[in-house]
Amino acid sequence: xxxxxxQLRIAQSPVLRYGLAVLSVSVALGGALLIERFQLxxxxxxxxxxxxxxxxxxxxxxxxxxxxxxxSFAHFFVxxxxxxxxxxxxxxxxxxxxxxxxxxxxxxxxxxxxxxxQGSLLNLTHDSIFVRDMDFIISYWNLGxxxxxxxxxxxxxxxxxxxxxxxxxxxxxxxxxxxLLRTGRWxxxxxxxxxxxxxxxxxxxxALRRDEQARPVAILETSNDITERKHREQEIENLNLExxxxxxxxxxxxxxxxxxxxxxxxxxxxxxxxxxGFTELLQKKISSVVDEKSxxxxxxxxxxxxxxxxxxxDLLAFSRIGRAETQKTLFSLTQLVREAxxxxxxxxxxxxxxxxxxxxxDFYGDRSMLRLVLVNLISNAIKFTRTRTQAEIEIGCSDGNxxxxxxxxxxxxxGFDMKYVNKLFGVFQRLHDxxxxxxxxxxxxxxxxxxxxHGGKVWAEGVVDGGATFYFSASKT
Amino acid sequence: xESMNKLGRILLVExxxxxxxxxxxxxxxxxxxxEVIVARDGEEALEYLYSxxxxxxxxxxxxxxxxxxxxxxxxxxxxxxxxVKSEEKLRMIPVVVLTSSKEEKxxxxxxxxxxxxxxxxxxxxxxxxxxxxELGIFWAVINEPPPGSVRK
Numbered sequence: 001x002x003x004x005x006x007q008l009r010i011a012q013s014p015v016l017r018y019g020l021a022v023l024s025v026s027v028a029l030g031g032a033l034l035i036e037r038f039q040l041x042x043x044x045x046x047x048x049x050x051x052x053x054x055x056x057x058x059x060x061x062x063x064x065x066x067x068x069x070x071x072s073f074a075h076f077f078v079x080x081x082x083x084x085x086x087x088x089x090x091x092x093x094x095x096x097x098x099x100x101x102x103x104x105x106x107x108x109x110x111x112x113x114x115x116x117x118q119g120s121l122l123n124l125t126h127d128s129i130f131v132r133d134m135d136f137i138i139s140y141w142n143l144g145x146x147x148x149x150x151x152x153x154x155x156x157x158x159x160x161x162x163x164x165x166x167x168x169x170x171x172x173x174x175x176x177x178x179x180l181l182r183t184g185r186w187x188x189x190x191x192x193x194x195x196x197x198x199x200x201x202x203x204x205x206x207a208l209r210r211d212e213q214a215r216p217v218a219i220l221e222t223s224n225d226i227t228e229r230k231h232r233e234q235e236i237e238n239l240n241l242e243x244x245x246x247x248x249x250x251x252x253x254x255x256x257x258x259x260x261x262x263x264x265x266x267x268x269x270x271x272x273x274x275x276x277g278f279t280e281l282l283q284k285k286i287s288s289v290v291d292e293k294s295x296x297x298x299x300x301x302x303x304x305x306x307x308x309x310x311x312x313x314d315l316l317a318f319s320r321i322g323r324a325e326t327q328k329t330l331f332s333l334t335q336l337v338r339e340a341x342x343x344x345x346x347x348x349x350x351x352x353x354x355x356x357x358x359x360x361x362d363f364y365g366d367r368s369m370l371r372l373v374l375v376n377l378i379s380n381a382i383k384f385t386r387t388r389t390q391a392e393i394e395i396g397c398s399d400g401n402x403x404x405x406x407x408x409x410x411x412x413x414x415g416f417d418m419k420y421v422n423k424l425f426g427v428f429q430r431l432h433d434x435x436x437x438x439x440x441x442x443x444x445x446x447x448x449x450x451x452x453x454h455g456g457k458v459w460a461e462g463v464v465d466g467g468a469t470f471y472f473s474a475s476k477t
Numbered sequence: 478x479e480s481m482n483k484l485g486r487i488l489l490v491e492x493x494x495x496x497x498x499x500x501x502x503x504x505x506x507x508x509x510x511x512e513v514i515v516a517r518d519g520e521e522a523l524e525y526l527y528s529x530x531x532x533x534x535x536x537x538x539x540x541x542x543x544x545x546x547x548x549x550x551x552x553x554x555x556x557x558x559x560x561v562k563s564e565e566k567l568r569m570i571p572v573v574v575l576t577s578s579k580e581e582k583x584x585x586x587x588x589x590x591x592x593x594x595x596x597x598x599x600x601x602x603x604x605x606x607x608x609x610x611e612l613g614i615f616w617a618v619i620n621e622p623p624p625g626s627v628r629k
Binding site: 262270273274277278279281305306309312316 | 603
């Protein structure tokens with residue numbers, strides 16, 4: 001490290017520079033005077049010989065050339081007694097030249113090592129790397145490029161890169177070069193054809209190399225194969241598109257179904273009204289003249305008409321929930337439970353029910369829909385504990401450790417068989433006959449629909465004759 | 478009944494003959510039906526109101542109330558309503574929509590057009606009769622109809 005520093009100092013300082021000139025000429029003058037003083041013979045050819053040996057042959061050759069020169073000189077030109085200054089001059093010269101030679105060899109070896117190391121390092125990478133000049137002529141080609149494109153370095157170097165690889169740019173090549181010249185870099189996806197004729201997509205990065213005058217001279221391109229990735233992306237895109245199409249189709253189908261359910265429910269009301277109306281008119285007219293059995297038939301027709309009316313009304317309400325927009329606000333569940341209990345107070349008249357209402361948090365959702373959920377679940381609990389002398393109904397919240405809050409309504413009623421748990425939430429699904437427990441079988445379906453519309457889940461646990469617990473979850477925010 | 482003399486004329490616009498019969502029966506039950514004109518579609522209703530076609534020779538006074546179904550052949554209920562409310566000499570007639578539809582958009586459209594009441598026909602006969610009775614009593618008896626309506 002000292003040497004370059006010294007050279008740098010000499011080169012930078014004018015005093016040292018001119019001092020060196022003065023010094024070298026002084027040394028030359030001293031040498032010339034010395035030669036003249038001793039009347040030395042012409043030694044140029046020997047010096048030349050030593051220099052050639054030292055420069056190309058190294059230290060050993062330099063020593064041999066020195067010895068041979070000394071012997072020759074002593075034998076042919078001067079007497080051995082006078083030859084000492086020549087020997088010294090030869091030795092000094094030989095030493096100087098072999099020093100220079102050694103330095104040169106070391107620098108060469110270092111350069112070579114460096115180049116080999118770089119070359120093999122660039123061959124280690126998975127990326128394809130090549131260099132081309134501004135006319136697209138390839139000057140460097142690493143192993144990665146060979147693996148990716150199928151051309152060896154011998155095939156590729158000297159070729160026109162765009163023609164060799166049939167490169168397709170995502171933008172006009174003028175734009176690419178313009179950006180490259182402006183920023184020194186460019187990156188993008190290229191489509192190319194390999195030596196085997198297959199098409200590959202690569203993610204390429206260009207770096208511009210400029211010479212000392214800042215003229216652009218070459219482009220280093222690093223790229224890697226993203227063909228697989230592009231295929232997968234395309235596949236995902238296709239799948240997403242398909243999914244979007246399907247969900248649109250489902251949505252419109254769902255809307256159609258809702259409209260259908262509504263119109264059916266709606267149009268069913270008119271004939272039903274006629275059945276009920278005319279049966280009642282008939283009943284009024286003939287009840288005093290027909291037998292008891294006929295009267296009972298009339299009552300049963302009216303009962304059925306009424307029940308069908310309820311079914312239609314519930315179905316209409318159910319369909320309306322599917323179509324209505326949810327209007328979300330933050331409200332107190334405790335307050336809502338209180339309102340629900342007021343709403344069902346007719347059902348609890350004459351009943352012995354122990355209520356347990358736990359602490360309930362605030363809830364973010366559609367208040368009137370949630371009220372319907374609570375009324376349905378509480379009505380169910382009241383209904384299915386009817387056979388108990390003392391009913392117990394608990395309403396609470398298990399906070400859980402997740403982001404959801406879970407509300408439950410638990411009773412000690414007749415319960416249900418877990419085997420049928422999946423049937424509980426279906427429309428018109430009932431687990432008890434209507435003689436024992438009346439109902440249309442839409443309540444829990446409505447509950448489920450509302451909870452789903454709030455992004456939550458509903459589930460139930462029950463034991464035959466051992467009570468039931470209904471849960472629903474919803475996001476805390 | 479003294480009020481019998483003051484009964485207003487009712488225009489019932491209803492296409493379903495069974496509904497017509499049930500409505501008339503309910504009105505009869507409370508003696509509210511001594512003059513009910515039945516139009517079986519929207520066109521007939523308009524003919525009556527404008528004294529056209531087969532109603533060319535009807536007396537010139539307006540009904541005390543019009544009970545209007547929405548789902549009607551030819552000209553539907555909302556269209557009838559729109560024409561009535563845009564006609565200077567008809568717009569004062571009280572119109573009660575009497576329909577099976579609980580559809581919100583029907584209700585909104587009716588109220589926007591200036592309907593006096595919106596009644597959904599109950600499925601249950603008792604409720605139906607009660608509804609018709611109350612409508613009849615209110616509009617044909619209690620309510621003071623606009624000038625130009627007939628009272629018998």
